[in-house]
Amino acid sequence: MTLTETENTTLVAPAVHRNVWRSSLTRYGIVWAAAALFVILCLTTPGFFGVPNLRNLLDQQAAVLIVAAPLTLTLIAGQFDVSLSAVYITAPLVGLQVEAATHSIALALAAGVLAGLVCGAFNAFLVVTCRINSFISTLASSYVVAGIGYVVSDRAILTPSDENFRDLAATRILGLTSSTWMAVIVVAVFWIALSSTRYGRYVYATGANGDAARLSGIRTGWIVASTFLLTASAAAFAGLLNASKSMSAQASDDFSFVFGALAAVVVGGTSIAGGAGTVWRTVAGALFIAMMNNGFNLNQVDPIFQRIILGLVILAAVGFDAFSRARRRS
């Protein structure tokens, strides 16, 4: 360390020493919470710790993880994307129509992901070029995209003509489903991109202080646009996996998908103020919520109460974030 020590050393140092314990507790809080929940469920809930249950749990979380990982980047860049449910529903409709016309699974996948990219580009255009608040613009685009879904499918339930379409999500590799493996790959890619690459640093800088980032030579508009493109194409891919799993897709599918992904990011502790967060936190958040729901189901807790408790958990996570930021500022 070549920096000079000064009198403010004594000012700051004791506080830091005292906080080592507490800071690692808060820093890894969601990991401790997820680990504790895992242990508790193993001990108390028969049927939780077993290959079939855990395999299913991961398989069910694959779609959420695939979207939540890039969505973490969007939030860190200081933006919001609520249009992902619409993309998740509409992209596989596009994919399946292409599959019906061409009988090619590869083309279907390409068309579906491309549809997602187009949606992401539209969001990026609204946010970066038109400078519309991202919450409002993605809310609006969400209606547009969902409506297009009805047009594309002509309100019908679409099913793939090729039975092999099922293999996309359901192939077993080393005991886990292919969709689980894809989630692992997507999470790993975004984790590394965010923590170790220049692009990742630029995402943090853009969200922490956009003006200063621009002054530092970062093309903040491109950074923001890229997060929308990545998130929307990931949502499209997740939607295709879901269609493969159920071998069908329809425009009236469950619209709450984005909330699951957002909940994972936020419970993981990524700040909605931008500039801070990590992908591993999101993974921990997603697994925490998944284990919680799984535990409730195994213990036959009324689904109504499950929702109430999940809501309270999200509030606790966001409240904790606001509280720790207020403390840091004082």
Added chain:
Amino acid sequence: MPAPLISVRDIGKSFEGTHALSGVDLDIAPGTIHALVGENGAGKSTLGKILAGVYGPDAGTIRLDSREVSFQSPRDALAHGITIVAQEIALVGTRSVIENIYLGSEVHTGPFVRTKRLRRLFDELVADTGIDVPGDALVSGLSIADQQKVEILRALARNADVIVMDEPTARLATHEAEALMSIFDRLRGRGKTIIFVSHFLEEVLSVSDTVTVLRDGKIVDGGKATEFTPGSLIAAMIGRSLESAFPPKAAISQGQPVLSVAALSRAGAFENVSLDVDAGEIVVITGLVGSGRSEVLRSIYGLEPPTSGAITYKGEPAQYRHPRQAIAAGMALIPESRKTEGLFVGFSLVSNVSLPHLPRFSRAGFVRARAAHRSATEQMAAVGVKARSATVEAGLLSGGNQQKILFARSFMADIALLLADEPTRGVDVAAKRQIYDLLVQQAANGTGVLLVSSEMEEVIGLAHKVVVMRQGRVVGQLRGSDIRESAIAELAFGQTTQA
């Protein structure tokens, strides 16, 4: 000497174990302007706030008119006729001047405010004090100087006899500050007592009767203002004599032009600006706030591209559309606002310094974190950043150290042109000198330096060449012995036609 109005004995105040003030004795005579000066963190604002009831002292006594008082709150102090005009203006921007002045003390009948009576009171107040502000204007539409007048009127409307003014001129242009000084003078004429907390020494000496100098929470000097000079005040404030506040100006041999700006215009910001910066030369753009100085820097740097005109940099045309082009070409900008445009307050010092230089420190998109860390810490040491470690958050540093972080960031690359906008704003006297040294050193290494500054001493102390702007135009350029305060002021205020 009349009996003191306020008499303070052995006042002490600590914040989280740090002594902000200890053993302070102070007498303030009625009907005088009493200045409290000192570096940032010397305790001058704390003392002012204790007198106005914002803080309670940990130890000591305050006597007002020989009676011991103990203020529980600013409201309590106001009941005794003492109030404070704080550094941060606290007015309701969306309401009118009159409403703000009488907020909380409206004349009313039942629930109804008697608007006409308030207006009459306001007119009387304005006539009485000579402080002129339009009563119906919305506060948000007023200049900072006018908002400060509203704050002062607010204090007077509450019959305050003693007004603590905490750094009132920190955000004012020179002529606005002068107008405020004449208001102070008038208020003194009407028997009011003003406690003037400031670090603008010439201003302090021009208007005050008495000066008290604080250093590290103690009173180190004081007396009649006429007994002090800016130099002796600085010496008392920092506790050692500065041979001068500025490093000696290096003579520049006829250097190569680094930057040449010709007939540059940006719609709505500035027009027809031409200037040259040579290698090793320090050029300072000055003028009133809003005269288009910052915008010229930002245009050169590619932040706000010009609408017409030509920029030649290192002999080649340089019309940048984005700062990253300017950075790649070897320019650096230190922006006017450290907090909003410069720093990432939640990031570590190393991240702050290295961010623009990551392309040099990455391979295939992956950051070589260790190499970047090493280079950034070297730069921080070179510019004299004082911090506990290189990984603390930038927001925890003092203003001077934060500014040095921005210098370290600029110097981490080989630059040919340094653009700096008010680089010493909000930093203490000692850190200012260090920043001046950095600028002069950088110029001595052959870098062209283009500064924007409002502080007259700084302009005169640093510049090889001064470019004065007024209302978006260059109204004059001064060199060498022509760089004098009177010449600059005449150009800036437009009192001559020299152009």
